[in-house]
Amino acid sequence: FNFPPTNSTLRVYALPKFRPDYEMMRSQSINITELSPTYPFDMQNHEDEADSLFIGILPGLEVDVDQTVPYSFEMSSILCQYWANGQWSSVGCEVGPSTEDKEIHCQCSHSSI
Numbered sequence: 001f002n003f004p005p006t007n008s009t010l011r012v013y014a015l016p017k018f019r020p021d022y023e024m025m026r027s028q029s030i031n032i033t034e035l036s037p038t039y040p041f042d043m044q045n046h047e048d049e050a051d052s053l054f055i056g057i058l059p060g061l062e063v064d065v066d067q068t069v070p071y072s073f074e075m076s077s078i079l080c081q082y083w084a085n086g087q088w089s090s091v092g093c094e095v096g097p098s099t100e101d102k103e104i105h106c107q108c109s110h111s112s113i
Helices: 024-026 043-051
Strands: 010-016 031-033 053-059 082-084 086-087 093-095 106-107
Touching: 010 024, 024 031
Parallel strands: none
Antiparallel strands: 010 031, 010 053, 082 086, 093 106
16 A cells, blocks of 8 residues: 555455455454555465455544545565476465565475476
8 A cells, every 4th residue: 555644544454255344344454554554465365266356445543534545555466386397387386474565485395496
């Protein structure tokens, strides 16, 4: 998420194949701020549901009703793969916990030569 300099927060909640309702947003959303602008979501836990992702976004509790919080966000999908038998495969590989914006960390349970 990208914010202009502000002290505002956004409440964000993402679910595959299900639109979050207001109660879910109140109880399960994550606060996104300028200092903590990332929403951690791992699609590997939802591989069978990867065809749609619903994202709920509400202003933080400190935001006045008549106040606007400008923001933008980007999404990226990362997959670790290797070349085997003439095609790409991701079997035995997953995106590692050290992955960052411009650096991908892959963990594979085998060696390729």
